[in-house]
Amino acid sequence: MSSLIIRPASITDVSSIVKVRVGAFTEQEVCGFIVPGESMYASQENLRKMWDRANLLKGGSEVFVAECEAKVIGFIVYNMKSPDDNIDNLAVTKEEQGKGVGRALVEYVEALATSRGYDILGTDTTENAEGVPWKSYGFWRKMGYVDAGDRVATEYGFKIIPFHKKLK
DSSP, rough: TEEEEEEEEGGGGHHHHHHHHHHHHHHHHHHHHHTTOGGGGHHHHHHHHHHHEEEEEEEEEEEEEEEETTEEEEEEEOOOOOTTTOOOEEEEEEGGGTTTHHHHHHHHHHHHHHHOOEEEEEEEEEEEEOOOOHHHHHHHHTTTTTOOOOOOEEETSSSEEEEEOOOO
């Protein structure tokens, strides 16, 4: 990724963010791992409704995109107001997965959090009803995030797996 740029997103990036989310995985892959139905990040209309200003969503989440050769290939959503789930969403196009884009986005947010005085970050992933974790589980472990050991049941049959990482 020689020309990878990470920058704050803007409302003009909405269509690109949706393309990334839709192209990151198939609905078959996520069946049993996410809330059924349409994700805010998979609908331009829904994401535009949630956009507040600059790179901020309503509720205070910040959105950053990764670009390569002027094409958005990934995004991350970060919320400082929620100490347990600061990294709310991370997606990279299927073609770019495994090439360091997700790592670069997470490291960018970690550096931002550190510069703002935070010493811990949280995120989560899920496991299906059979106890199989979503593919991001290994990614978060490689990034130094610790499985909190909790499994939070949802009404949809999957469980949420909280993670945290000490930054300092």
